[in-house]
Amino acid sequence: MSHDGRPALELDDVCAAYGPYRALFGVSFSVDKGAATALLGPNGAGKSTVARVVSGLLPASSGHVRVGGSDVTGKPPWAIARMGLSHVPEGRGVFDSLSVEENLVLSFRRRAGRRNLAASLERAYARFPLLAERRHHRAGTLSGGQQRLLSLAKVLVVPPGVLVADELSLGLAPGVVDDVYAALADVRASGTTLVVVEQQVDRALGLASSAVVLEHGSVAYFGPSSGARAVVAEVLERRSHPGVADRR
Amino acid sequence: MEQLLGFAVPGIPYGCAYAVFAVGLVLTYQTTGVFNFGYGAQAYASAFVFAWLVDDHAWPTWAAFVCAVAILGPVLGLVFDRFLFRRIPSANSTAKVVTGLSLLVGIPALLPVVFGNGNLVGVPSVVFNPGTVYFHLGADVPVNGTYLSAVLFTVAMLVVVVLLLRTTHLGLEMRAAAESSRLLELEGVDAPRVTATAWAVSGLMAGIAGVLLAPTEVTVQAQDYVTLMVAAIAAAACAALRSMPIAALFGVLIGVVSLTAQGYLPTSSFWYSAVLPAFPFIVLVGALLFVPGLRRLGQATDPLSSVDPPLPPPAARARGREIDRIVRTGFWVLLFAFVVSMLTWMPPAWETVLNQGMAYSVVFLSVTFLTGTAGQLSLAQATLAGIAAFTAGQLAVHLGLDFLAGAVLGALAASLVAGLLAVASLRLRGLGLALMTLAAALLFDVAVFPAQAVSGGTGGLALEPHWLPLGLLSANGHDYFLLAFLVLVACVGAVRLVQRGTTGRFLAAMRGSELGAAGVGVDLAWQRVLAFVLSGALAGLGGTLLAIQQTVIAPGEFNYQLSLAFVVIVVTTGVGTVEGAIQAGIGLVVLEQLLQYAPGRLQGLAFVVFALGALTYAAHPEGIVELEKRRWTERAERVLSRRHRTPAPAVTGRS
Structure with missing residues (x-):
């Protein structure tokens, strides 16, 4: 990430498929270093697929993904993660069978180093006292919101270069969503480049400076977040009247 | 008391054998997420090669140990991982069971083909001299080297494995990889390498167990290792596949209780002839009925399993009208020809x-x-x-x-x-x-x-x-x-x-x-x-x-071995269709008959062929015969559509 001016994350004409089922059709966009981008779109538009292609979980069938200017297409997820990209997946993103502390150790040992392990744990517990209380409980016994906070505690203490957060608000009570977004704002303040996949458009646009709107696996809009709201409304309108979409 | 000890002590080597295998099963399950039915076959392979080197080729014990255990054990584990279990989608638990079963069926059948049909005599104990009586328990219950090495080895293995899994960072990574390899990769950990390491460790443990426990039996036979596996499965089930000390404890108990009861029960009774041999299985049934942790067994733990592509649609229903007519006509012609041939010139x-x-x-x-x-x-x-x-x-x-x-x-x-x-x-x-x-x-x-x-x-x-x-x-x-x-x-x-x-x-x-x-x-x-x-x-x-x-x-x-083989055979030829059963039945007997003409050591190869076939189940759950049929149908469709210069008919799934 030493080259200034290069985007922190760049997708160039990316296509992807689950077996025979194609999900992305030539997706291109880029995110500047330190910026926050909202990835919006209706269900099934390919938002999570974009996140998976970026982190390497799903290989792109064509096109290129660049992190900090270097091509990561075809690299395994662990190699991409070591380049400073962190992906918090949709739904459960923690190890159920491990304790809260073991979850944190697994993350910190690699990214903060063995020496800073104890200090990192302390900072995580100071920021989220609830996790300190539950440190020896199995992560599977935490509530959905607490699991999401545990995922965020990992990236908050040792901020990654790029964070791809997939549907962090999904299935959470509004109050808990506030906590999650407060934590996300902290991550952004530490200089991390953010890509936020979100269904709740207002939440995401409040945080992000630019936005990408996906429709049927293609980019329908890429630009400043101020223009995204109208496009999202348009896309949803087309979805509820399929005939209109066909004439497009 | 003296009598009880006299009956119970001979049970210790058996109990230790069960315990060591049970610990190995739990270790493999905890570090790879696979309940490895093939574990017994791995142990048998190491013991077989060890005995083959020592008996037939007069290698020194230590060299044979290095070759058969330190090298072959981990290599087998790595091969299982690289070519089999890594390819199975994380949510497909049936494929994991079937793959393990085909190893259990295939490996013991394959070894004599590779190394010849030697009747291998048991191997010398590595640590203590098995025949020597070292001390007496109570007044006159002798404790010889076999017992001592069994206990010593079991305790040592349990301690090493528990320490590895619970206190080291590698152990933590292995447990995480077993739950979700993908989630671990997102943490920047080379999860495939962690899983491969886990398989190598598991293979090494299987090898050590196979060779060190061989002296309990007179000869090295596949049958013994399968029986051992079942008792070990029972012990591991009692521990809900989670706690290794509990698994070990139940393993020892099963061995000791069996032998003690054998001593007390009159040899002519129903209890002695029927219930006693079934004791491990009764324990297994009890564990399955009453241990709550087992009810979620084999369920997918990977939250990211949706990254895997969905299973392909059933194969047989994907052909156009023209091909369908040809196939149907061909089927009736063949059926008629078959009946006539059977009644006339066969x-x-x-x-x-x-x-x-x-x-x-x-x-x-x-x-x-x-x-x-x-x-x-x-x-x-x-x-x-x-x-x-x-x-x-x-x-x-x-x-x-x-x-x-x-x-x-x-x-x-x-x-x-x-x-x-x-x-x-x-x-x-x-x-x-x-x-x-x-x-x-x-x-x-x-x-x-x-x-x-x-x-x-x-x-x-x-x-x-x-x-x-x-x-x-x-x-x-x-x-x-x-x-x-x-x-x-x-x-x-x-x-x-x-x-x-x-x-x-x-x-x-x-x-x-x-x-x-x-x-x-x-x-x-x-x-x-x-x-x-x-x-x-x-x-x-x-x-x-x-x-x-x-x-x-x-x-x-x-x-039961036939039951296992049945599943493996049918899975090979196609489990989704009625034709699959007929292909399997005819295929099995024809293959066995053809092997009659082959050299004697190839006799057992029929199961190996099917086991190899079943190993493709992970990639093609419809069975390889079905897969080939679909490929040929598609090829024929292409030829036909080229000839008619019309686009191929739309492929629709009917079933």
Whole structure:
């Protein structure tokens, strides 16, 4: 990430498929270093697929993904993660069978180093006292919101270069969503480049400076977040009247 | 007290053997997420090679140990990981079970092919001298080197493995990788390498266990290692596949209690002859019924499993109208040709072989129905076939009942047992169900089939010609062929009807998603019992057909190993369709007959071929024969469409 001016994350004409089922059709966009981008779109538009292609979980069938200017297409997820990209997946993103502390150790040992392990744990517990209380409980016994906070505690203490957060608000009570977004704002303040996949458009646009709107696996809009709201409304309108979409 | 010690101490080496295997199973499950049925085969492979090097090639013990354990053990584990388990989608638990089973069936059959049929004598104990009595417990219970090395080794292994898993960072990464390899990769950890390490460690442990425990037995036999595996599975199940010390404790207990009871029970009693050998299986059944942790066994733990592409649609229904007509015409022509050939020019040897193939086809039909249609895995199909055969036999002996009428009653008995089995295991899924059916099969193997009242001892029950009309038994030719052909056609027709009817759709829904099926009002419990009952009846009919063909109902013809082999064979040829069962039945007997012409050491190769085939199950759940059929159909479609210069007809899924 030493080259200034290069985007922190760049997708160039990316296509992807689950077996025979194609999900992305030539997706291109880029995110500047330190910026926050909202990835919006209706269900099934390919938002999570974009996140998976970026982190390497799903290989792109064509096109290129660049992190900090270097091509990561075809690299395994662990190699991409070591380049400073962190992906918090949709739904459960923690190890159920491990304790809260073991979850944190697994993350910190690699990214903060063995020496800073104890200090990192302390900072995580100071920021989220609830996790300190539950440190020896199995992560599977935490509530959905607490699991999401545990995922965020990992990236908050040792901020990654790029964070791809997939549907962090999904299935959470509004109050808990506030906590999650407060934590996300902290991550952004530490200089991390953010890509936020979100269904709740207002939440995401409040945080992000630019936005990408996906429709049927293609980019329908890429630009400043101020223009995204109208496009999202348009896309949803087309979805509820399929005939209109066909004439497009 | 003195007497108790005297009976209990000889149980310790056995108990330790069970404990070491149980710990190995739990270790593999905790670090790779796979319940490795092939673990016993891995141990056997190391012991076999070790004995082969020492006995046949006079290698020094240490060199053989390095070669057979330190090298072969981890290499086997790495091969399993690299070429098999890594390719299985994380959510497909059936594929994991079947892959493990094919290793258990295939490896012991493969070793004599590679290394020759030597009867390998047991190997010397590595640590203590087995014959030397080191001290006495109490007044006069001798403790010799075998006991000492068993205990020492078990404790050492338990400590090392627990320390590795609970205190080291590698252990933490292994446990994380077992839950979700993908989630671990997102943390920047090379998860595939962690999993490979876990497999290497597991392979090393299997190798050490195999060689160090070999002195307990007189010879190195695959059978011993499979028996060992079952007791170990019981111990591991008691610990819910989670706690290694508890698994070890139960392993030792099973060994010690068995031997103690053996000492106290009178040798002529029912308890001694039937219940005692079945003791580990009874423990396994108890654990499956009462340990709550086992009910979630084998369920997918990976939150990111949706990254894997969905399973391909059923293969057989993807052909156009023109090809369909050709295939249908070809089928009737071939069927007609087959019947005419069997009745006219077929050499008697081959007619016998093909007759047997049809009987097997009926049994295999029960597997394709249960696994392919209902999505349930049973490892007791040979047992169900045996129940029907023995019922029909005993009815003929005692009531003078016609064997064909007895066959129908026998099939009813088999479906009753299958139904009871289904009811007993209603709370279990996937792996749990597989283990329950395995335990049932083993129970019948050791406690029921060998009984005098059932089979008349190990020799088996010979069929008398007057039990059967038309001289079916004596000819073993055309009459039998017509009978088997009619039964097969009737069974195929019945299965097709059920598959196309309401029940078939309910079962298909259950196979697709239990949650989804329950959501639209399918009574899962009832459907599952129904599937088992129907499959039991099919297996029973097939079993009686086999009995008539072989003229003797021997207990060994229906043992659990055959059940395992049945699943492996059917999975190879295609578990989703009715044709798959017939391909499997005919394929098995033809392959075995062809191997008769091959050199002696290749005799056991039939199972190896099928085991290799089953290993492709992970990538192609429809079976390789089905896969090839679809490929050829697609090729033909392309040729046809090119000739007509029209686009290929749209491919639609009907089933």
